[in-house]
Amino acid sequence: MKRRIIKVFIFLITILCVVCLYKVYINYKMIKEIIKKPPIVFSIRFKDGDKGTFKYNINTGKAEKISDYVFQDLSYSNDYEKVIGVIWEDKFQGLAELDMKQYTFKPIIDLEELNKCAKDIGLDEIKYDMPGVAGIHMPQFYKDGCTFFWENSGDVICYFNKQNDVWKMKVLYKSEHENYSYHIKEENNKDLLFVESRYEIYNQKIEKINIDKNNLETFGEEELLITPRKNFSDSTGNMDVSNDTTMISYYQEPNIYIYDLETRNRKHINNQYLLWQHIVYIKLSSDAKYIFYAVGDIPFFWSDGYRLNFFIVDVKTGNKIRLDKWKKGDMFYGVDW
Known part of the structure; x- marks a missing residue:
């Protein structure tokens, strides 16, 4: 009986090791692909007083200052x-x-x-x-x-x-209401303006407005998504649009989705459960194969701003890696990828 328990225990440990090694391998492959893309850039005022604009090396986890x-x-x-x-x-x-x-x-x-x-x-x-x-x-x-x-x-x-x-x-x-974010995408025959708006206190809509290329006048609106969110207080928005305007990435607690603008279907990518936290930034990679997002830990009485955690998710597999957790008191002013 004792030998049997030991065998079962060894088997479970072996399975756990295989799963962990597979996860490490998948993350390694994912990072090798990601580092070929333009770097993540962000502006920040660190708690120690240093400030400026930085580019982030995903491979090393280091930030390099590129402007004061x-x-x-x-x-x-x-x-x-x-x-x-x-x-x-x-x-x-x-x-x-x-x-x-x-x-x-x-x-x-x-x-x-x-x-x-x-x-x-x-x-x-x-x-x-x-x-x-x-x-x-x-x-x-x-x-x-x-x-x-x-x-x-x-x-x-x-x-x-x-x-x-x-x-x-x-x-x-x-508009007569508050907007959180917008994205303009230029195309051959028309330009598209995507606006993330709030019409009611807890309701946001993502809209697509067709704009004439010559006079930039608004010709009409098309409602794409209604994404109700609670406790959404940050002004950076909660969505991004791919460069080819075929998909929108967005967060609707507790899920990260891709919305296909051609088929009008959405695809669940991964989960991100929040406990006294907000999704602060969400960005698609240049080829729309990956989603970067930052989770902000809400500080007590908002004394120090968000403490951010960086994540990247593979759109195809849903595999997620955590890049970094910044220090309490580090104030971010913008992120793009």
């Missing part, structure tokens, strides 16, 4: 060669870009010039109060200019570019 400036709400260009972000510091307020080869900083437009443009089209001016608390959000490269949320309510998306060496700004999209 904090590029808030940063996002990649379509070719992943530049990053755009909001700079909100005493020495500069406005929009700037960061070259991802030489890591050179280049101002695009300052707050004073932006306010002149806003005044011309009847928008309220934005004042600078302190570093970090910006009044412009989610800038994105678009055609020969940029788009962004104006002010903090997220109900106005603006587009600006230079015309005859003069900056011009216009309202690209306006």
